[in-house]
Amino acid sequence: MALRVSVLIALVCGLSAVPLAQQVPFKSQVNLVRVDVYATANGTPVQDLTAADFELFEDGAPQKIDSFEHIVVRPATTEPVDPGSTRAALQAAADPHRRVFVVYLDIEHVDVAGSHKIQGPLIDLLTRVLGPDDLVGVMTPDMSPSAITFGRKTQVIEDGLRRNWAWGRRDTILLDEQEKKYDYCFPPIAAEQSPSALAAALIKRRREKMVLDSLQDLVRYMAAVREGRTSVITVSDGWVLYRPDQSLTELRVTNARKGTTEEIPGMPPPVGVGPGGTLTARGTANDPYSAIQYECNKDRMALAAIDDERYFRDIFGEANRANVSFYTIDPRGLAVFDTPMGPEPPLSLRDDRNALTMRQDSLRTLAANTDGIALLNNNDLTSQVRRVADDLTSYYLIGYYSTNTKLDGKFRTIKVRAKRPGIEIRARRGYRAATPAEVAGARAATEVPVADTKAALTGALGALELSARGGRATNAAGDPRVLHRGPSTGNQIQPAAARVFPRTERLRFELDAAVDESWTAALLDRAGTTLRVPLAIGERTDAASGQRVLTADLTLAPLGAGDYVVQLTKTRGTDHQTVLVAIRVTQ
Numbered sequence: 001m002a003l004r005v006s007v008l009i010a011l012v013c014g015l016s017a018v019p020l021a022q023q024v025p026f027k028s029q030v031n032l033v034r035v036d037v038y039a040t041a042n043g044t045p046v047q048d049l050t051a052a053d054f055e056l057f058e059d060g061a062p063q064k065i066d067s068f069e070h071i072v073v074r075p076a077t078t079e080p081v082d083p084g085s086t087r088a089a090l091q092a093a094a095d096p097h098r099r100v101f102v103v104y105l106d107i108e109h110v111d112v113a114g115s116h117k118i119q120g121p122l123i124d125l126l127t128r129v130l131g132p133d134d135l136v137g138v139m140t141p142d143m144s145p146s147a148i149t150f151g152r153k154t155q156v157i158e159d160g161l162r163r164n165w166a167w168g169r170r171d172t173i174l175l176d177e178q179e180k181k182y183d184y185c186f187p188p189i190a191a192e193q194s195p196s197a198l199a200a201a202l203i204k205r206r207r208e209k210m211v212l213d214s215l216q217d218l219v220r221y222m223a224a225v226r227e228g229r230t231s232v233i234t235v236s237d238g239w240v241l242y243r244p245d246q247s248l249t250e251l252r253v254t255n256a257r258k259g260t261t262e263e264i265p266g267m268p269p270p271v272g273v274g275p276g277g278t279l280t281a282r283g284t285a286n287d288p289y290s291a292i293q294y295e296c297n298k299d300r301m302a303l304a305a306i307d308d309e310r311y312f313r314d315i316f317g318e319a320n321r322a323n324v325s326f327y328t329i330d331p332r333g334l335a336v337f338d339t340p341m342g343p344e345p346p347l348s349l350r351d352d353r354n355a356l357t358m359r360q361d362s363l364r365t366l367a368a369n370t371d372g373i374a375l376l377n378n379n380d381l382t383s384q385v386r387r388v389a390d391d392l393t394s395y396y397l398i399g400y401y402s403t404n405t406k407l408d409g410k411f412r413t414i415k416v417r418a419k420r421p422g423i424e425i426r427a428r429r430g431y432r433a434a435t436p437a438e439v440a441g442a443r444a445a446t447e448v449p450v451a452d453t454k455a456a457l458t459g460a461l462g463a464l465e466l467s468a469r470g471g472r473a474t475n476a477a478g479d480p481r482v483l484h485r486g487p488s489t490g491n492q493i494q495p496a497a498a499r500v501f502p503r504t505e506r507l508r509f510e511l512d513a514a515v516d517e518s519w520t521a522a523l524l525d526r527a528g529t530t531l532r533v534p535l536a537i538g539e540r541t542d543a544a545s546g547q548r549v550l551t552a553d554l555t556l557a558p559l560g561a562g563d564y565v566v567q568l569t570k571t572r573g574t575d576h577q578t579v580l581v582a583i584r585v586t587q
Contacts, residue, residue, distance in 0.1 A: 031405050033058075034096050034244040036229040037396040038325070038371070038426040043387070045394035046423055047072070047194050050439045057415040058402055066399045067399035071097065089150040093135050094462075096397060100150065101129070101136040102218065103157070106236035107167050108141055109209040109359075112342075114331035118235055119161045121329075121385040125233065126154045128468065129389040140167075141207075145221035151467035168331075169479060170237065170484060171340050174432050178299075178490070185296030189252055196572045198248065205242050205303040212239070212308060216315050217557040223322030224533055224558045230324045231392060234366070235331055237338075238359025241309040248304035299490045301400075310322040315329035316369040321411060323428045325372040327388045328363035333379035335360075371426040402433075409435040426491050446553070457528050457580060464582035479579055480509040480568055500584045507582065513539075517572045518557065521552040524565040524580075533558050559585045 037054070039046040044407065051068035083089040093100050093319065103122065105115075130136060130152070137148035138157060175183060175195075182203055188196040195203065222230040251262045338356035339347050347355065360376050367374035373391060375384040409432060416427040481498045486505035493508060501507065511519070521535035536553040552568060562585060569578040 010253045031402040033400055033402055033431060034227055034416070035398045035400075035414060036096075036299075036390065037397065037398055038394075038416060040424050040426075041422055043390075045390065049393055049396065049418070049420070049423075051398075053419050054398065055398060055403060055417040055419060056398065058316075058400075058404065059073065059412050060415075061403060062391065063403060065398055065400055067397075069097075069397040071392070071397055083151065084304075088517070090225055093189055094226045098228070099131070099134045099224060099392065100222075100228070100230045101134065102222070102230060102232045103136065103138045104215070104218070104232050104236075104259045105138065105167060106211055106234065107169050109170050109237045109239065110168035111170045111237075111332055112168045112172070112237060113167050113238065114170075114235075116165050117328065117381060118331035121381040122161060122233075122235070123158045124382055125385045125389055126158065128386065128390055130154060139214070139218060141211045143214070144195050145214075145218045146503050146560060159286070172294065175295045177201070177465045178206070178487075181292055181296055182206075182299070182490065183212050183296050185293050186252075186300075198252065201245075201248060202303050203298060205306060206299070206538075208239050208242060208308055209276075209303070209306055211236075212311055212315060212394070216311075216318065218538050219315060219319045219322050219324050220534075220555050221558045222324050223318075227323065228397075230322075232324060232330045232373070233388065236328065236363065237330060237332060237335075238328075238363045239308070240358050241312050242306055243309055243361055244305050244307055246304060248300060252406065253470055295490065298492060302490065302492050316366055319366075319370045319418050320429045321432050322409075323431070325370045326366045327372040328367045328392075329375045329381075329385065329388075330360065330363060330377070331381065333381060334377050338563070365513060371428070404433070407434050407436045436506060457524075457526070457565060460580040461523070461563060461580040463561060464584060480511040480581060482581060482583075483508040483510065499582060500586060502586050503556045503561075504561060505556050507554045507556065507566075507583065509554075509566060511568070511570065512548045513548050514572065515548060517550070517570055519550050519552070519568055519570040521554075521569075523554065523565045524567055526563050526565070528565070531564075556585055557565075559580045561585055561587050 004188070018437070035056070039049055042377060047070070051065045051069070054065065056063045056065055058334070083092050093096060100276060103126075107115075110118075126136065132152070135150040135152060136154060136157065137150045138160075139145060139148050152585040179195075179199075182199040183195040186196050186199040188194050218232065318327075335356060335581070338352050338359060346352070364374040373388060375381075375387065378384045400447065402412070411430055411432050414428055418424050418425050457554065482499070483492045483493050484496045484501060484505045484507050486502070488505070489501075496507070509521070513519070519537065521537055523531045523533045523535060538551045538553070539549070540549050540551060542549055550570070552566070554566065564583050565579060566583065567582045569576055571577075
């Protein structure tokens with residue numbers, strides 16, 4: 001099944017990515033705000049409003065509307081022309097006058113029947129909703145957002161959906177390599193079927209976490225690509241939103257007659273002596289202390305502690321700030337039961353109803369909190385999907401210069417109201433103001449680095465080459481610690497041995513700091529040009545030592561393959577200390 005999805009994505013996303021610095025210019029007027037406004041009456045778009053019919057507020061303060069456009073989208077009557085390159089596609093996507101769509105196929109939470117039922121309605125949606133200037137791309141949970149290729153020609157997507165309709169893998173017996181490890185590490189006991197109840201629970205939690213991670217990456221990527229609204233057509237049965245469950249960490253009784261239990265999870269494999277006197281993890285493939293068992297137990301502890309309900313709230317909060325709207329579609333139509341009758345024992349009627357309710361509530365919540373529409377409980381999927389097409393055919397593009405000119409990086413709420421009664425307004429709920437560092441970085445984007453900066457860049461890139469060849473990186477005293485997480489680490493934060501990472505990774509930089517110290521972070525290309533890719537600055541307190549630690553997190557999904565430099569500047573009063581860490585991003 002995963003192979004078929006890969007074939008579909010290969011058809012849709014055949015172009016390579018380029019660094020974001022070449023794709024998206026930083027807007028020069030930092031207090032100019034654009035808002036897409038969707039006005040409807042009884043579900044029908046209202047076409048005759050003027051600027052005088054709207055009231056606009058930022059943080060409760062009235063704002064003057066400086067620009068106003070009514071955009072009506074009609075399907076293309078001739079074959080649209082695709083952008084000639086990924087760079088051109090992303091430059092087009094940055095234009096607020098163009099609509100951008102992402103079709104998100106949640107392969108982990110749609111079964112084969114659902115993926116078959118939705119193919120026709122999805123194709124109908126693409127035919128009806130896309131105008132000659134609109135852009136559309138396809139994404140699945142196993143993709144990086146940077147692999148999305150936005151284009152205007154939908155024939156490739158339509159052909160891919162028809163040929164590869166069996167992309168849903170929910171409730172199938174197919175397991176990926178990591179899930180096979182869970183099946184091996186936690187075999188069935190007593191009368192359990194394979195995979196065991198524990199392995200099945202971990203698999204379900206891991207799949208949901210993968211989907212939420214990819215949705216967060218998509219939101220952050222689109223925030224870097226464009227300021228205008230991005231509409232994400234999300235095809236999914238919904239999510240349970242797992243909470244912490246310590247029962248998953250309890251030792252299982254593997255032999256009731258003998259009273260034996262599992263080994264204590266989390267114990268590292270005992271050290272042995274390998275060939276040539278090297279230290280190794282002792283054990284064989286059948287040894288419970290083997291490296292694979294240790295890896296499984298680490299995942300077991302991490303997955304038992306996830307709080308997807310809180311994570312989900314964070315995601316749609318970010319989506320609001322990024323102007324990303326989700327239109328969620330349950331391809332099952334009118335769903336009566338959530339779980340199939342086999343091969344696992346069915347849930348009780350109450351538990352099944354609760355699971356179905358939670359899944360559908362998650363779809364409603366995501367749509368309602370991002371100004372989208374949730375399409376549920378209707379077997380006429382074609383008419384359901386046409387509601388999305390009708391909703392997106394007409395909107396108003398409003399621009400205003402904020403009266404708040406502070407560069408404080410704070411979130412500012414936006415409220416748009418219609419003066420005419422009976423009109424429902426949907427618009428972005430706010431945005432994050434720029435910071436002085438972001439403005440300075442944007443202004444310096446075309447400047448040549450000074451001599452000392454060039455020397456520092458040369459040194460950082462030289463260290464990167466050594467790291468790439470030798471496989472490990474060494475830090476000098478006072479340098480930040482580099483950590484990473486992603487599929488290669490089981491989504492757990494681990495120290496980075498080298499400085500070469502795939503786009504699916506997320507990086508964290510940490511540095512011990514005094515109480516009155518702070519830092520800023522920026523991403524540069526090889527020439528020292530500041531890129532418009534945000535690093536999330538934070539801090540934490542080490543639980544063991546009480547040491548204050550400054551943190552900076554970087555999601556690699558928006559980046560193309562190439563070398564980059566992370567610039568970290570620690571500040572204490574008027575003193576500044578800057579360090580550069582070079583990284584390499586692979587395909």
